[in-house]
Amino acid sequence: MDGAIWGLIGTAVGALASIGTTWIAGRHSANLQKQVASLDRVERARSFQRQNLLDLQEALNDALRMVTRGHLEDVASFKEKGHWGQFFLSEDVNEGVRATGRKASILIERVADDALRSDLRRVTAISSQVLLAKTHEEAEANFAAMVNSSTEATEHMGRVLRSLY
Numbered sequence: 818m819d820g821a822i823w824g825l826i827g828t829a830v831g832a833l834a835s836i837g838t839t840w841i842a843g844r845h846s847a848n849l850q851k852q853v854a855s856l857d858r859v860e861r862a863r864s865f866q867r868q869n870l871l872d873l874q875e876a877l878n879d880a881l882r883m884v885t886r887g888h889l890e891d892v893a894s895f896k897e898k899g900h901w902g903q904f905f906l907s908e909d910v911n912e913g914v915r916a917t918g919r920k921a922s923i924l925i926e927r928v929a930d931d932a933l934r935s936d937l938r939r940v941t942a943i944s945s946q947v948l949l950a951k952t953h954e955e956a957e958a959n960f961a962a963m964v965n966s967s968t969e970a971t972e973h974m975g976r977v978l979r980s981l982y
Contacts, residue, residue: 862929863981865927866928866929866977866981867978867981867982869924869927869928870928870974870977870978870981871978872924873921873924873925873928873937873974874971874974876917876920876921876924877921877924877937877940877967877970877971879917879920879921880914880917880918880920880921880941880944881940881944881963881967882917883910883913883914883917883918884914884918884944884945884947884948884963885960886910886913887906887910887911887914887947887948888947888948888956888960890906890907890910891904891906891948891956892953892956895953901950901951901952901953901956902950902951902952906948914948918941918944918945921937921941922941925937925938925941930977932973933970933973933974933977936966936969936970936973937970937974939966939970940963940966940967940970943959943962943963943966944963944967946959946962946963947959947960947963
């Protein structure tokens, strides 16, 4: 009878060890799956930000180019007529400023980096002031500020973009 009891105890211990091993392996597997899912989520977010910033570089360049065209139309009109801000932009420039500004604004709101988003908002705010200026001098000052702020924001965007690779 002593052998039977020891056999039963050995079977029970073996079964408990097997159950424990299975439980530990399952728990380890679940933790690995959570880590893989978390890493995948982080990489998807980084990939989204990279693509958004690449798209934003193009959109911001287009928007600033259209503001520059509008500013040049205003300057030409001022030189021809002698009055500032009394004439409308051409339809294609006006629509271009609106469309490119809208696209840039949408992409700016998708930027995860708060400081960069703030810099980019400042660029778009200054660029709109170029076309809303009441005097030629004010427009020129706003245009210079737009160029400076866009250069700084572009450099900042480049640093953020490089950190995502």
